[in-house]
Amino acid sequence: MLWRPLPAVSVTMSMHSSAPDYQLSVAPMMDWTDRHCRFFHRLIAPRARLYTEMITTGAILHGDLHRLLDFNPQEHPVALQLGGSEPSDLAHSARIGAQWGYDEINLNCGCPSERVQRGAFGACLMREPQLVADCVKAMQDAVEIPVTVKHRIGVDDQQQYSFVRDFVGALYEAGCRVFLVHARSAILKGLSPKENRDIPPLRMPVVRQLKQDFPDAVMVANGGIQTLAQVRSLMSPQDDLPAVDGVMLGRAAYHDPWLLRDIEADLVGDSAALPERREDVLPMLEQYFEHQQAHGVAGHTMTRHWHGLFHGQPGARRWRREICTGRIGPQRLYEQFSQQAAELS
Numbered sequence: 307m308l309w310r311p312l313p314a315v316s317v318t319m320s321m322h323s324s325a326p327d328y329q330l331s332v333a334p335m336m337d338w339t340d341r342h343c344r345f346f347h348r349l350i351a352p353r354a355r356l357y358t359e360m361i362t363t364g365a366i367l368h369g370d371l372h373r374l375l376d377f378n379p380q381e382h383p384v385a386l387q388l389g390g391s392e393p394s395d396l397a398h399s400a401r402i403g404a405q406w407g408y409d410e411i412n413l414n415c416g417c418p419s420e421r422v423q424r425g426a427f428g429a430c431l432m433r434e435p436q437l438v439a440d441c442v443k444a445m446q447d448a449v450e451i452p453v454t455v456k457h458r459i460g461v462d463d464q465q466q467y468s469f470v471r472d473f474v475g476a477l478y479e480a481g482c483r484v485f486l487v488h489a490r491s492a493i494l495k496g497l498s499p500k501e502n503r504d505i506p507p508l509r510m511p512v513v514r515q516l517k518q519d520f521p522d523a524v525m526v527a528n529g530g531i532q533t534l535a536q537v538r539s540l541m542s543p544q545d546d547l548p549a550v551d552g553v554m555l556g557r558a559a560y561h562d563p564w565l566l567r568d569i570e571a572d573l574v575g576d577s578a579a580l581p582e583r584r585e586d587v588l589p590m591l592e593q594y595f596e597h598q599q600a601h602g603v604a605g606h607t608m609t610r611h612w613h614g615l616f617h618g619q620p621g622a623r624r625w626r627r628e629i630c631t632g633r634i635g636p637q638r639l640y641e642q643f644s645q646q647a648a649e650l651s
Contacts (some may be wrong), residue, residue, distance in 0.1 A: 326590045327383070328484060328552035329541075329573050330566070331355040334412070334456070339560075341377045342603075343611035344383040345594055347559065348381050349587040351566035352579045355438045360414045362427075363390035366399040373645035375406045378594075385410035385545050387456065389417065391427040391437065393444035400445040400453065401635040410484075411445055413438070415457040418502045429492035432461050432469075435476035442480045454484035456528070460491030461514055467512060474523070484524040486554055487513045503529075503557075510540060514547035523546075526578065528554035530564045537569050562617040584615055605632025612636060 308633060330349050334338065334357035344356045361374055363602075366388075377384055381435035386403040388411060390396045400411040415438060431438050438455070445453045455477055459470045474485055490506040497505055517525040521530045527540050527550040540550050543585050559566050564584060571577045591612065613626040621643060628639055 310466070325578070327353060328524050329353075330356060330449070330552060331554040332357060332487070332566070333486075333528055333554050333555060333556040334358060334360055334414070336559065338361060338538075338611070340555045341381065342598070343560070344381045344384060344476040345378050346587075346615075347563060347566060348592065349590050350563050350581065350651055351570045353570055353574060354566055355385065355410075357412060358384070358408075360387045360417060361390045361399075361489055363388060363395040363399045365589060367395060371402070372408070375403065375408075377407075379407075383409040385412050385454070387412040389427050391431055393441045393442065395439075396441050397444040397448040399636055401448045404449040404451050408451065408605060410452045410454055411449060411454055412454045412486070413441060413445070415455055416460075416488050417499070417500045418494055429458050429461055432457055432473050432492075433464070437482035438473070439476045442454055442477055442482050446481050449597060449617045452484060453482060454486060455482055456486035456488065458488050458492040459509060462492070463492055465491055467515060470512065471516065471519060473519060477524060478520055484526070485516065485520075486526045486528055487516065489527060489563065491512050510550075511547060513540075513550050514544065515518050517548045517550055524551045526550065526552040526554050527589045528556065531555050532558040532565075534565070534568055534572055538572070541573070548557050560611075561614045563614050564617065584619070587615070588637040588640055592635045595635040604634075606647065607631065608632065609636065 319527070328352065330353065332344075332354055339357060339359050346519050347354060347356060365374055386408040388396055388399050390399065396413070403411050414428055415431045419428065442453055442455065456472065457470075461464075477485070489508050489512055490502070492502055493506055493623045498643070510527055513527045517523070531537060531540070531553050537553050542551055543549050553569070555566065555569075567580055571580055595605065595608060599605060601614055609629045609632040612629050616622045616625045626641070629636060634642070
């Protein structure tokens with residue numbers, strides 16, 4: 307190990323799954339899914355698979371590894387998402403990630419941003435399936451943990467199913483068995499990253515078709531999933547096409563994290579390890595908040611990710627406004643709100 311983790315926060319939930327499970331995942335999101343966000347999601351969904359923000363190979367090979375890679379042991383299972391296109395650099399970075407304790411290495415082949423395009427990786431890599439296959443093989447040779455790929459279903463005018471089928475086929479031949487499929491094409495010229503999340507139409511049947519054509523591979527559907535009903539539909543056969551193996555939530559999980567709890571309860575059918583009420587996660591969040599502050603972490607850098615805990619509940623707007631300041635811990639803030647409500651009643 308290159309890193310000796312900080313002492314774990316004491317919690318009562320069982321938070322580590324020894325077997326890879328892709329039924330429910332939280333997508334890697336730049337500026338959002340940092341370690342403080344992932345710890346919060348872990349409290350709500352003990353079995354969900356969590357992903358880091360995309361980290362480039364250049365940052366890992368030349369940057370501050372503790373700042374980039376440190377995580378709380380209770381985040382397991384947690385995957386490191388890499389951005390890059392040079393097989394040797396990716397292999398080196400994957401090896402560092404495995405030594406750091408990550409459970410999976412994921413290659414980003416879906417980001418459409420101009421900065422990523424200038425680096426010749428992200429979604430534009432889908433045009434070079436053999437290069438991606440070489441990258442996957444190099445990482446697989448470097449580590450013993452799973453190497454997976456997150457990708458789109460098309461790029462610019464290459465919208466036909468054969469394009470993504472051949473891309474997946476090349477990686478399958480290289481040994482990749484887990485594909486996280488954002489069911490939208492990436493429009494690299496003319497659309498911003500935000501527009502690429504909304505404007506290209508969702509085509510979930512493509513993910514089902516990939517599962518039919520590669521039955522031994524794990525196909526996880528990503529993109530626009532916002533309700534339990536959508537998850538149930540995707541996890542069931544439809545129109546003579548098979549169910550997907552799992553779902554990956556993005557912004558819905560960030561803005562309404564309790565949705566993760568409801569989906570996990572439905573998928574697993576056992577809510578014993580899950581919090582019953584939103585307030586149940588506050589004591590553990592408070593411990594984490596105090597623990598991190600004692601090691602020099604600024605309060606607002608943590609609490610800005612916890613604003614959605616009471617999404618849709620009475621007082622949610624006030625909670626969002628106050629928790630994001632990071633001036634006091636989440637449990638103390640909730641108790642302060644409760645006391646003021648009692649005094650007014």
